[in-house]
Each structure stands twice: as structure tokens, then as C-alpha cells.
Amino acid sequence: MSTLSFLLQKEFKQIFRNRSILGMIIAMPIIQLLVMPLAADFEIKNINVSIVDHDHSTYSRELTNKIAASAYFKINDYSGSFDASYEEFQTDHSDLILEIPQNFEKLLVIENEASLFLAVNAINGTKATVGSAYLSRIISGFNGNIREEWIVPAKMHKAPTIDIASKNWFNPFLNYPFFMVPGILVALVTMVGVYMCSLNIVKEKEVGTIEQINVTPIKKHLFILGKLIPFWVIGLFVFTLGLLGVAQIAYGIVVEGNLILLYAFLSLFLIAVLGIGLLISTYSETQQQAMSLAFFLIMIFILMSGLFTPVDSMPQWAQWMAKLNPVTYFIEVMRMIVLKGSGFEDLKSHFLAMTGFALLFNSWAILNYRKTT
Amino acid sequence: MSREVVIKTDRLTKKFGDFVATNEITFEVYKGEIFGFLGANGAGKTTAIKILCGLATPSYGNATIAGFDVYTQTEGIKKNIGYMSQKFSLYEDLTVLENIHFFGGIYGLRKKVLKEKSEKLIETLGLQKEANKLVGALPLGWKQKLAFSVAILHEPKIVFLDEPTGGVDPVTRRQFWDLIYDASDRGITVFVTTHYMDEAEYCDRITMMVDGLIKALDTPLKLKERYGSASMDEVFYELARGAKRSAD
Numbered sequence: 001m002s003t004l005s006f007l008l009q010k011e012f013k014q015i016f017r018n019r020s021i022l023g024m025i026i027a028m029p030i031i032q033l034l035v036m037p038l039a040a041d042f043e044i045k046n047i048n049v050s051i052v053d054h055d056h057s058t059y060s061r062e063l064t065n066k067i068a069a070s071a072y073f074k075i076n077d078y079s080g081s082f083d084a085s086y087e088e089f090q091t092d093h094s095d096l097i098l099e100i101p102q103n104f105e106k107l108l109v110i111e112n113e114a115s116l117f118l119a120v121n122a123i124n125g126t127k128a129t130v131g132s133a134y135l136s137r138i139i140s141g142f143n144g145n146i147r148e149e150w151i152v153p154a155k156m157h158k159a160p161t162i163d164i165a166s167k168n169w170f171n172p173f174l175n176y177p178f179f180m181v182p183g184i185l186v187a188l189v190t191m192v193g194v195y196m197c198s199l200n201i202v203k204e205k206e207v208g209t210i211e212q213i214n215v216t217p218i219k220k221h222l223f224i225l226g227k228l229i230p231f232w233v234i235g236l237f238v239f240t241l242g243l244l245g246v247a248q249i250a251y252g253i254v255v256e257g258n259l260i261l262l263y264a265f266l267s268l269f270l271i272a273v274l275g276i277g278l279l280i281s282t283y284s285e286t287q288q289q290a291m292s293l294a295f296f297l298i299m300i301f302i303l304m305s306g307l308f309t310p311v312d313s314m315p316q317w318a319q320w321m322a323k324l325n326p327v328t329y330f331i332e333v334m335r336m337i338v339l340k341g342s343g344f345e346d347l348k349s350h351f352l353a354m355t356g357f358a359l360l361f362n363s364w365a366i367l368n369y370r371k372t373t
Numbered sequence: 374m375s376r377e378v379v380i381k382t383d384r385l386t387k388k389f390g391d392f393v394a395t396n397e398i399t400f401e402v403y404k405g406e407i408f409g410f411l412g413a414n415g416a417g418k419t420t421a422i423k424i425l426c427g428l429a430t431p432s433y434g435n436a437t438i439a440g441f442d443v444y445t446q447t448e449g450i451k452k453n454i455g456y457m458s459q460k461f462s463l464y465e466d467l468t469v470l471e472n473i474h475f476f477g478g479i480y481g482l483r484k485k486v487l488k489e490k491s492e493k494l495i496e497t498l499g500l501q502k503e504a505n506k507l508v509g510a511l512p513l514g515w516k517q518k519l520a521f522s523v524a525i526l527h528e529p530k531i532v533f534l535d536e537p538t539g540g541v542d543p544v545t546r547r548q549f550w551d552l553i554y555d556a557s558d559r560g561i562t563v564f565v566t567t568h569y570m571d572e573a574e575y576c577d578r579i580t581m582m583v584d585g586l587i588k589a590l591d592t593p594l595k596l597k598e599r600y601g602s603a604s605m606d607e608v609f610y611e612l613a614r615g616a617k618r619s620a621d
Contacts, residue, residue, distance in 0.1 A: 006478035014466050208460035215426050215456040216479050217448055371428075371447075 003218060007226025011200075015230060021196065025234055029188055029242035034250060036184050037177040040308060047131040048076040050085035050094040057105035063142050067098070072134050086119075095121045096131050108146065170256075170339045177251045182334040183307040185242045189266070190273050190301060190327055192238050194294050197231045197277025202290040205281075214371045224366060228274045235270040236263070256341035265337070265347070268354050269330040275361030276326075282368040301327045326357040376403040379531055379562050380425065385434035385443075387420050394420035396585035397434060402564060404530075407557050409576030410566040413613050417585040418566040419459065422535050425564070426456050439530045452480075455524035455532035455561075459539065463520050465509030469500055472508055473523060480527035494522050514545030518552060525556050532556060534565040538572065550575050570605040579605075581612045588612045 015021055049067060053060050068075050076094040079085055088094040099117040107114040118135065122128040171178045204210040213223060247253040255262060276297065284290035304318065305311075305327035311319055322328045329350045336342035344351070380402035387394045395417040402408045412418050423429040425438055427447035435442075441449035463472045473491040482490065495504050498518055503511060508519070517537055525532050534553075538546045550572070553563050565576065573579050574593050581589040581596075589596055589612060593605055600608045 003479050003481070006475055010464070010467065010471070010475045013471060014464065017466050207465075208458060208462045209464055211428065211458050211460070212456070212462040212476075213479075214428055215451055215454065216476070217451040217481075218479050 004222050004226055007218075007222065008229060011226060011230040015234070024196075025192070025238055026241070028192070029185070029238050030246055032188055033181060033184060033242050033246040037180045037251070040180050040184070043176055044127050044130040044134075045072055047073050047096060047127065047134070048094040049073050049096045049098060049135070050076050050088050051078045052082045052085050052097060052099040053078065053080060054102040055100050055104040056080075059105040059108060059146070060100045063100070063139070066142055067135070067138055070134070070138060072131075089119065089121055092121070092123070095124075095127055096135060098135065175251075178253060178339060179335070180307075181247050181251055181253055182338045183305075183331045185239060185247065186269075186327060186331045186334055187302050187305075187307055188242060189235050189239050189270065191298055193231060193235050193270055193273035194277045194280065194298055195291075196234065197227065197274045198280040198284070198290045198294050199287055200231070201227055201278065201281035202284050202287050205284075206286055220369060220371060221366070224278065224369065228271075228278065231274055231277070232267070232270050235273070236266065239266055253338065255338050257337035257343065258341075261344055261347075262334075262337045265330065265333045265351070265354070268351070268358055269326065269333075272326045272354060272358040272361055275358060275365055278365035279361055279368065282365055282370075301325050304328070305331050307331055326354060329353050329357075376406075378402070379404050380408075380436070380438050380564065382425075382436040383434055385421070385424060385436050386432050387417075387424055387429060388432045393585050395424070395431075395582075398582075398585075398587050400580060400587060400590055402531075402562060404562055405557055405560050407553060407563045407565065407575065407577045409573050409579035410564065410582065411568065411570075411573055411579055411609065412566075412582035413568065413616055416582040416613075416616070418582055419535055421582070422533050422564070422566060426454060426533055427451055453530045455527070455529040457517075457520050457524045457532070457534045457537050459535045461513075461516055461520060463508050463516065463523060466507060468505050468507055469495070469511070469519060470504050472519070473526065476523045477526050482527060490526060494526070498522060514541045514549075517541055518545070518549055521549065521552055525561055528559075529561065531562040531564060534563065536566055536568070538567065538569065546572070570609055573605040573609075581609070583613055583616050 051064055051067070053064065064075070064078065067073050077085065077088055082097070082099055085094065085097045085099075089097055097117075097119040099119070101115065101117070104114050104116070116139065118132060120128045120132045168174055201210075204213070243253075243255070277294070280290050280293050280297070284293060300321075304314075304322050304325050306322060307327075311322045311328065314322060333347055333350050333354075336346060378401050380400075382401075383399050384397040385395060385399070386397050398417075398421060410418050410421065420429065424431050424443060425436060427438075427443065427450045431443060437443065438450045439453040441447075441453070443450065464475070467475065470491060473494060474487060477487045477490065495501055498515070500515070500519070503515070508516060511519070521532075521534065521537060524534075538549055541549065546569070553565070553575075557563050565572075567573065576593065578590065578592050579596065580587050589599075589608075591599070596608050597603070597605065600611050602608045602611065
């Protein structure tokens with residue numbers, strides 16, 4: 001066991017002497033958690049609308065004001081010609097064109113029916129769908145108002161409507177960071193674990209010090225433990241800094257569930273992640289190779305994990321890929337424990353899957369790690 | 374002469390695909406001897422040394438090092454040897470003392486022994502002022518002397534040196550050889566590869582490798598006599614002239 005303590009002392013000395021690693025351990029969770037949730041916010045705001053008003057009536061102006069009053073829209077221009085607005089559309093200055101035809105008000109009053117034309121710039125698919133949905137809602141609201149004040153006399157024949165009352169559970173104010181921050185923290189811990197662990201070992205290969213280690217009677221498993229334990233500790237530290245530091249102070253996220261359970265899952269996840277780092281290092285001779293391989297894998301792990309897009313809306317093959325990805329499970333665990341307060345009973349299958357990954361990656365890496373050529 | 378044999382190889386061969394790095398080499402090394410392993414770049418010296426250290430497995434042939442079999446008892450070999458590679462391989466981001474403690478520690482030296490040994494080592498090398506400096510900041514010659522001293526810290530039976538004096542100035546090289554003689558006097562067998570022919574003269578016996586084969590094995594004096602040469606340089610040219618491989 002004293003061999004292990006010599007190995008650990010050496011690793012920690014080297015890590016604390018390396019300013020860039022130290023900077024990464026401290027600055028990365030803070031900066032990433034402060035910046036990324038803002039960028040990864042899927043709430044669509046500031047949709048630019050061009051309004052082409054051929055009618056210039058009270059109603060057309062009322063509708064325009066209603067749109068302008070909404071927090072989601074910015075009236076980009078208000079003109080009388082579709083061509084002028086189309087110009088704006090083409091240069092990407094506006095996302096939606098709403099054309100109000102001539103006699104809009106007249107038709108509405110006399111014929112009880114009028115139509116509007118909506119053109120959607122669909123380059124950004126999300127913005128297009130969400131934008132046109134918001135706008136349709138505003139228009140139907142406007143429509144309802146008119147019906148009440150103009151068409152329907154009293155309560156005579158009120159159209160039957162179903163009123164929906166909804167309540168948001170677990171994140172009552174639909175606060176976006178509540179959903180994203182725990183997930184981003186997982187991505188962060190994944191990166192720290194995979195990169196640091198693989199690069200550290202491959203660096204020893206590149207510099208040649210590993211050869212010096214390989215001629216000593218050190219047992220393979222002790223050397224590997226000596227490499228994994230320090231990064232396991234660093235992973236715990238980064239996570240704690242992110243969760244109890246940034247997430248709590250900057251976003252007011254308080255863990256709903258059991259903190260010990262959360263850390264138990266984190267420890268397990270870190271073992272799996274470090275196993276991936278170790279595995280990468282056994283397949284790479286240079287830090288450049290390790291970096292490229294780690295980058296490739298992390299990209300897939302994070303994009304396929306349900307961090308940004310729900311796994312349920314992926315095609316079937318992608319759902320299978322997400323199931324083969326340890327990050328998926330820990331992101332779910334995080335969201336469930338942090339936001340919902342789930343207990344171990346709810347997370348049994350996650351526990352089994354993550355244990356499986358930890359065993360798989362580490363035994364694969366250990367089998368592939370060679371002291372001799 | 375019935376001296377104790379510490380390294381014994383029998384038709385030891387390592388192939389990389391079609392390339393035969395060492396071709397059926399057979400030799401014996403005696404205890405306390407300084408055994409020079411000479412050859413041009415690419416002759417197969419490093420491969421041979423890696424097999425003997427348990428870093429590489431031979432394709433066929435046998436070898437025992439300090440009584441341990443090279444196929445089945447590599448961990449036994451590793452306890453009884455020291456190794457210094459071509460590449461400098463102490464930790465540059467650890468201090469002199471930390472490197473000594475680390476390598477001594479993983480060979481299982483007791484704390485007290487380790488402390489005594491490191492003090493003595495630092496004194497012998499005259500590194501008192503540098504003891505707490507990072508190894509990366511030392512000049513190459515000092516690094517090499519330190520690496521050698523660390524390699525024999527645990528008093529191995531045999532120490533393998535792979536071109537230990539590459540890029541080192543003549544004065545430091547001389548000092549380095551003083552350290553080698555010291556170790557040899559203490560009974561440590563020194564197995565050294567080099568392509569400095571003046572260093573070859575310092576060895577008790579030398580082998581010449583050409584294209585993976587051993588072309589000669591004897592004392593420097595006898596080799597010079599055999600080839601009628603005044604220096605080892607000429608012996609080397611005589612033997613290495615026919616070499617087909619040149620790249621390392």
C-alpha cells in the first residue's frame with residue numbers, strides 16, 4: 001500500500017505544480033456554468049416581425065400594438081408594401097412577415113371572416129416554429145376579443161370552450177437554468193475526467209517516464225489506481241464547486257433530494273468516466289492522438305446525452321446510442337435528484353447501468369494496458 | 374574462470390514483422406562486470422536492452438537475468454535491475470529530492486534507508502544547492518548523473534544503461550564513468566550501450582552488434598589485437614563497414 005501512497009504523492013505534487021491544470025479545475029466550472037446556461041437557453045425571444053399593413057384601419061393598428069406589446073416580438077418595420085418587407089426577410093433582418101390585406105376590418109365586420117398572411121423565415125427551425133406559434137396565439141387572442149365586443153351580443157350563444165388550468169411541477173417558474181445547469185455540470189465533470197486522465201497518462205508515454213515506471217516492480221493495478229484516484233478527487237472537487245458554489249449562489253438551485261445519494265452516483269459516474277480516459281490513453285501514443293480521440297468521444301457523449309435535446313424525440317437508433325452513453329444516465333440522475341428529489345428506488349436502473357459502464361471501461365482499459373511490448 | 378553469470382542469453386531474437394531487430398544473440402555477462410554493448414544506430418542495441426529489462430517480449434530464444442526467466446518472471450527481473458533509458462526519464466516537474474524519494478519509494482526502500490541514501494547521493498553528486506530545485510532546471514550532464522544514481526538507488530544486481538552519455542560534454546562523461554566504476558566496485562553489474570568508442574575502452578568486455586547480429590565479443594585489448602588496430606574506432610569501422618541498416 002505504501003507504493004500507492006508514493007504514487008499519489010507524486011501525482012498530487014505534479015498536479016498542484018501545473019498552473020494551467022489548477023486554473024482549469026477552478027475557472028472551468030465557474031465560467032462554464034455562468035456562461036453556458038445563457039447560451040443554451042431555448043426560450044425564443046426578440047423575434048423580428050415585419051408588418052405589411054395594406055388596410056390602415058383601427059383593427060390592423062390594434063393587432064400591431066398587441067404584437068408590439070408582447071415580450072417575444074420586436075416590430076422590425078411597418079410598411080405598406082410586401083416587397084420592402086421581403087427585402088428585410090432576405091437579409092435576415094426579420095423572421096416573420098405578417099401581411100394584413102386591404103379591407104381586413106371591413107371583411108371582418110361585414111363577412112365575419114378575414115384572412116391574414118404569415119411568411120416565416122425557416123432557416124432557424126426552432127425560431128420559425130416557436131415564432132409562428134406565438135404569433136398565431138396572439139392573433140387568435142385578438143380574434144376572441146373582437147368576437148366578444150362586436151359579433152356576440154350578450155351571452156346568447158357563447159361557443160363552448162374548454163378551459164385548461166395547468167400547474168408546473170418541479171420547476172414552477174419554468175426557470176431554464178434549473179433544467180440546464182445540472183446537465184451542464186455533468187458535461188463539465190465528463191470533460192475534466194476524460195481529458196485530464198487520458199492526457200496525463202499519455203504525457204508520461206510521450207516524455208518517456210512511463211518506461212522508467214515499467215521497469216520497476218510496480219504492479220499494473222497500483223499504477224492505474226495511482227492515476228485514477230487523483231482525478232477522481234479532482235472530479236469531486238469540480239462538481240462540488242459547480243453545484244454548491246455556482247449553481248446555488250448564481251442560480252439559486254438547491255438540491256431537492258439526498259446529497260449523499262447524489263455524491264454516491266457522482267463517484268460511480270467518475271469511475272466510469274476515468275475508465276474512458278484510461279482506455280483512450282491505452283490506445284494513444286501522443287497527447288495529440290489522445291486529445292483528438294477524447295474530443296471525438298466527448299462530442300458524441302454530450303450531444304447524444306439528452307443535455308440539449310430530449311432523448312425521447314430522437315430517432316430510434318439515436319435513442320439506442322443514448323442508452324449506450326453513461327452521460328445520459330447521470331444527467332437524468334442529476335435532474336431527478338436535484339430537481340425532483342428522487343430517491344434510490346427511482347434510480348435503481350440507472351445505478352445498474354452506470355455500474356456496468358464503470359466495470360466495462362475499466363476492465364477493458366486494464367486489459368489493454370501493457371507494461372511490455 | 375568460474376565467475377557468477379548474471380545475464381545469460383541463448384539465441385535471443387526479436388522480430389517486428391519481417392524486420393529482425395536482434396538475431397539469435399547469445400552471450401553471458403558476469404557479476405560486477407562492465408559489459409559494453411556497441412553498434413551503429415539501428416544495430417539492435419536498444420531492442421536487446423528492452424528484452425533484458427522485461428520491457429519487451431522476445432520472439433524466440435531464451436534469456437535469464439539475475440536468475441529470472443525473461444518470459445515468465447519479468448516481475449522478478451524488475452526487482453533486481455536498474456534501468457536508464459536513452460530518453461531522460463526522471464520527472465522534470467519534481468525536485469531532485471522528490472524524484473529520489475519517489476523512485477526509492479516504489480522500490481520499497483524503508484523511510485530511514487531512503488533518507489540516508491538520498492543524503493549521501495546528493496552529497497556524492499554535489500547537488501546540495503539543487504536538492505529542492507525542479508529537475509527540469511538542471512543541466513543535461515547533471516540530469517544524467519542523477520538519473521544513473523536513481524537507477525542504482527535500490528542496489529540492483531544489474532543496471533542497464535542505454536546510451537547514457539549522449540549529448541554530454543567530455544568532462545561530465547568522465548565523471549559519469551567514475552560513477553559507473555563505483556557501482557561496479559560495489560558488485561553491481563553494468564550493462565551499457567554506447568557508440569562512443571573511447572567509452573568502449575573503459576569496459577571490461579564488449580560486444581559489437583551489426584545488423585542485429587553479434588559480430589565480436591571480447592575484451593577491448595583482445596579485439597584490437599585481433600583486428601590489428603590501434604584503437605576501438607578502427608575495430609568499429611572494420612566490423613560495421615558491412616552494415617546494411619543505418620537508420621535508427
